[in-house]
Amino acid sequence: MSFRSGHHFLQLPGPSNVPERVLRAMDRAVIDHRGPEFSSLVPELLDGMRELCRASGPVVLFPSSGTGAWEAALTNTLNPGDALLCAETGQFSNQWAEMARKLGFSVELIPGDWRHGADPDAIGERLRADRGHAIKAVMVVHSETSTGVCSRLAAIRAAIDAAGHPALFLVDTVSSLATMDFRQDEWGVDVMVSGSQKGLMLPPGMGINVISERALTAHRSSRFPRSYFDWTPILELNGVGFYPYTSPTLLFFGLREALKMILREEGLANTLARHARLAEATRRAVAAWGLELVAQDPREYANSLTAVLVPAGIDADAIRATILERFDMSLGTCFGKFKGKVFRIGHLGSINDLMLAGTLAGVQMGLRLHEIGTVDGVNAALAYLSNRNEDAPKTAAGRVPAGVA
Ligand SMILES: Cc1ncc(COP(=O)(O)O)c(C=O)c1O
Structure with missing residues (x-):
């Protein structure tokens, strides 16, 4: 390699x-x-x-x-x-x-x-x-x-x-x-x-x-x-x-x-809120790309990952391979009935806004190389992440830190 x-x-x-x-x-x-x-x-x-x-x-x-x-x-x-x-x-x-x-x-x-x-x-x-x-x-x-x-x-x-x-x-x-x-x-x-x-x-x-x-x-x-x-x-x-x-x-x-x-440090409530926020930003990028989520019921959106359907006739694994080759990023493949039709973006565990921004930028560049999702989804995610009113982070004790509101 x-x-x-x-x-x-x-x-x-x-x-x-x-x-x-x-x-x-x-x-x-x-x-x-x-x-x-x-x-x-x-x-x-x-x-x-x-x-x-x-x-x-x-x-x-x-x-x-x-x-x-x-x-x-x-x-x-x-x-x-x-x-x-x-x-x-x-x-x-x-x-x-x-x-x-x-x-x-x-x-x-x-x-x-x-x-x-x-x-x-x-x-x-x-x-x-x-x-x-x-x-x-x-x-x-x-x-x-x-x-x-x-x-x-x-x-x-x-x-x-x-x-x-x-x-x-x-x-x-x-x-x-x-x-x-x-x-x-x-x-x-x-x-x-x-x-x-x-x-x-x-x-x-x-x-x-x-x-x-x-x-x-x-x-x-x-x-x-x-x-x-x-x-x-x-x-x-x-x-x-x-x-x-x-x-x-x-x-x-x-x-x-x-x-x-x-x-003890982030606090469980904040850890969960961070996942919810990053997942929402990802979903906004997917919507802006004009692509469809696998999940159909908003009550059932997972905050750990986002699975994205690609348009018919396009191989989701080929997009993943391009992204790995060109941008050094691993995305999840899909199985069974969704094999080749879905790629999965993980946004769980140790991840922050800028890591997600880089991730979504890599996805967007890969999509462009396959001539899909030409609208700027990254910007939709960034607009959400940088909105001062969206889910301001709290301290481990549950308080909103000074200067964040
Ligand atoms: C929901 C779920 N259950 C079970 C497993 C299997 O776990 P493991 O691969 O750690 O054996 C996985 C693995 O990704 C999973 O995502």
């Missing part, structure tokens, strides 16, 4: 950019994973994760990617052959459903068009029809990373409750964690599944489960075969600050730094 000056723009919807501070926090000698430094780090991280997820239950951090945490959610709470209901929202909902089938569960997919989130009414209706409560869990992807569509978890919880159904509520927040509002306790999420490499601003390599009291009860009676991903030995040893295997200790130091940035 020829020499590239400056830094690569990693604008995938994850893995996302890892801030220098987090890299530095991990750039240290490996410590004893059974020593006192590690055992005091573990409870601090578990508490921080609870705060981030607005949860009161146990947190399990696995040395895995999000896919491992998907498997752990299923195998720790269910029994062989159980019936599961999964809302099709895109590639990731379908992959999770496929994994559940491979594990021997009986999975019913509520079909979706990949342009809408999980439909609370359809879920409620299906659960009401399940009078014998054969369905043991409902699986929903919060931010469907393949489409930039978000599912309305509070409404889905309300639909499950209105149906009077006891199914567990399993939710994938792989791309919504620390980018969009998520409330484990309030929304009655039983197992949250996530990963390190997106909103948490860490390298790939950590899978996450956050567990409700109900899920813990289900776990105790679950007879599904499991070993490495079994919550029980992990939760037992976590009680004294350890794990039953060699933990990715350096990643844990990175997590400590990332949680400090999100929870």
Whole structure:
């Protein structure tokens, strides 16, 4: 590959950019994973994760990617052959459903068009029809990373409750964690599944489960075969600050730094507001380019990424390849029915106004090279970002800093 000056723009919807501070926090000698430094780090991280997820239950951090945490959610709470209901929202909902089938569960997919989130009414209706409560869990992807569509978890919880159904509520927040509002306790999420490499601003390599009291009860009676991903030995040893295997200790130091940035310095509300603002700016650029979002319902716009449809006859992957080649920026490809028709812009994790401006400028130049989107979308985004009245940043304590209004 020829020499590239400056830094690569990693604008995938994850893995996302890892801030220098987090890299530095991990750039240290490996410590004893059974020593006192590690055992005091573990409870601090578990508490921080609870705060981030607005949860009161146990947190399990696995040395895995999000896919491992998907498997752990299923195998720790269910029994062989159980019936599961999964809302099709895109590639990731379908992959999770496929994994559940491979594990021997009986999975019913509520079909979706990949342009809408999980439909609370359809879920409620299906659960009401399940009078014998054969369905043991409902699986929903919060931010469907393949489409930039978000599912309305509070409404889905309300639909499950209105149906009077006891199914567990399993939710994938792989791309919504620390980018969009998520409330484990309030929304009655039983197992949250996530990963390190997106909103948490860490390298790939950590899978996450956050567990409700109900899920813990289900776990105790679950007879599904499991070993490495079994919550029980992990939760037992976590009680004294350890794990039953060699933990990715350096990643844990990175997590400590990332949680400090999100929870103590920027403040979670501001982190979420920043994502909302950058996502809105991106959508304004897309609208000005005359292109269409994959997401069709404004209530379901994901703030972690934007998926953009290209005009018929144009190959979205060719645009991505041009942008990589000419401007050294990686954008997300799309899968399944949107392969070649959609590109995805990641704007999650460690990103600010000027990084987004550069990202959108790269997209715009790539579009021009393919003779589409010739109107200035970047300017529409900049006008929004520089509007003094738009979502002024607040301090971590929630106050508007002096001079910003
Ligand atoms: C929504 C969602 N779920 C699950 C996964 C799978 O996670 P991983 O690639 O970390 O195994 C991804 C990956 O991008 C994702 O975006």
